[in-house]
Amino acid sequence: MPANSDDPTMTSRPDPRVLLRLLKLLAPYRGRLLIAALALLVASGSVLLLGQGLRLVIDQGFLARDSTQLNRTLAAMLAVVSVLAAASALRYYQVSWIGERLAGDLRRQVFDHLLELEPAYFESATHRDRGAAEIASRLTADTSVLQTLFGSSISLALRNLVMLLGTVALMLVTQPWLSALVLIGIPVTVLPILWFGRRVRRLSRHSQDRVAELGRYASETLDGIRTVQAFTHEAIDRRDYGERVEQAFATAVVRTRQRAWLTGAAMLAVFAAVGLMLWQ
Structure with a gap:
């Protein structure tokens, strides 16, 4: 059934800018967002350091046949890997917590708003997407999609972007x-x-x-x-x-x-x- 042009809530295409309205739900959790951002930067930097560490292991350890320098380099790499593991775990926990909290807050606000609507809203014959079963499905399924977006996808995209910029910078410096x-x-x-x-x-x-x-x-x-x-x-x-x-x-x-x-x-x-x- 085509969308009703008289209903401003019904659009032919989804507007990605609607997601920006969800940013205000993240305001109470600015501290966790800052911790997650710092952990993301530390983890990305650690991954970049591993590449340099492998270069030192080959150049100063195996090729130079210096066992002392090899041990030092391997110990340094172990420390970097430990920092990487801790930062990755912290980032995953923080962004997953934020995603779950955002989904919970959104479900609660939507449900509180639905309780204030007139019964005729749910009984309209011309809007089948307003049925109680359809709304309940969207209340769980759609918010789960948003939870995945804010709790995983955006974090991974930012991590890959930071690593890409860092990799390009290192390449320009070295070669x-x-x-x-x-x-x-x-x-x-x-x-x-x-x-x-x-x-x-x-x-x-x-x-x-x-x-x-x-x-x-x-x-x-x-x-x-x-x-x-x-x-x-x-x-x-x-x-x-x-x-x-x-x-x-x-x-x-x-x-x-x-x-x-x-x-x-x-x-x-x-x-x-x-x-x-x-x-x-």
Whole structure:
């Protein structure tokens, strides 16, 4: 059923800016957010230090055959790993606690607001999404999605971003020329893959639409099987359904062909870029 244009709460597309309204729920937990942010920075820095530690183990330990320096480096790496483990555990606990607390506060506020609504809101025949069962489902399922978003996904995204920036900075400091090649080669390698990927996604959606059409046509025909047989429409329905099957198959073949090209192009581009950097 199309959305009612008179209802401001019903929109054709979700607005990501609505998530910004949830930030005020995080205000009482600024202290935990600060602890989680510090733990994230410490953990990301520790991961970056491990790479330098491995370099020292190889250069000053194994290659130099200096057992004393090797022991010192391994001990330092053990200390870094201990800090990494503690910071990661602290970050995970804090962001998970915040996510669970946010979901709980949101459920409570939504339920308190629902208790103040008129009974007619839940009994409207034109808005099936306002039924008590549907609202109860959203009260649990949708808030669980938000809990996962704020309790895990955002934290992982920020951690990966910090590690990416730190890695680029270390590369520029240690090997500026090689880093320039990498920074230039990544867009050249990734952009064609992204172009192919978008085309594959469009074909995947088209293929899903074809399969959904098969289900719709079969359901419609079987629901009216008495009418179909009464008018001896079986042959026509067999033909129409067969045509839809072939259309779905043709779309799937095109999608598979494009995905195969994507896989081959991605492998070729990645290994060519790695070979070029090694040659330099």
